[in-house]
Amino acid sequence: MKKQKILLDIEEKEEDITLGLVRLVREIADHELFFHINALNSLSFSRIDDFIQEKSFYNYYFPRFQAFHTESEICVQFISNKSAHFIQKKTALELFAEEQETKYLLPNFQDVDYLLWTSEPFDDFSVILLPENLVFQIQSFPLSSNEELYQTIQYYA
Numbered sequence: 001m002k003k004q005k006i007l008l009d010i011e012e013k014e015e016d017i018t019l020g021l022v023r024l025v026r027e028i029a030d031h032e033l034f035f036h037i038n039a040l041n042s043l044s045f046s047r048i049d050d051f052i053q054e055k056s057f058y059n060y061y062f063p064r065f066q067a068f069h070t071e072s073e074i075c076v077q078f079i080s081n082k083s084a085h086f087i088q089k090k091t092a093l094e095l096f097a098e099e100q101e102t103k104y105l106l107p108n109f110q111d112v113d114y115l116l117w118t119s120e121p122f123d124d125f126s127v128i129l130l131p132e133n134l135v136f137q138i139q140s141f142p143l144s145s146n147e148e149l150y151q152t153i154q155y156y157a
Helices: 030-040 148-156
Strands: 017-022 046-054 058-069 074-080 085-088 114-118 139-143
Touching: 030 058, 046 074, 046 148, 139 148
Parallel strands: none
Antiparallel strands: 017 114, 017 139, 046 058, 058 074, 058 085, 074 114
16 A cells, blocks of 8 residues: 655745834945944944846846844845946836836835844844934834835845
8 A cells, every 4th residue: 555645735924024224314425334333333244245126127236235243143234225226128118117217125215225134033123233423213114025125135135
């Protein structure tokens, strides 16, 4: 008698993640901001490959900065909310094309400069010291697993 394999159809629900919304007090260059952040923390942020969003007419590039907390083995990333540059793939022939040359990861929060993401799901970003004269208090923002940005962040994780 043959053994039958029983396959269980278990659908794994992806958990929502919490992002930190970082707003700058004044406009400042990326390298200058992260110089001040690195001076305050044991973390050492450095620029890594850009976060890329591919759309129909443009590819958008968002600067990313990453550091590792060696004791807790947590990866911390700052992702620019506003695209730094774009590459046009084809010309839009529609009169009112939805895609523009500048793109925001969170279009409803255009005042946000960076999205703060950690490899561990927690919403207490107070572990990272930020220069008070350059950055407002971080706001927690839940990101649902059914949103496009969630899938893109998971791809880059």
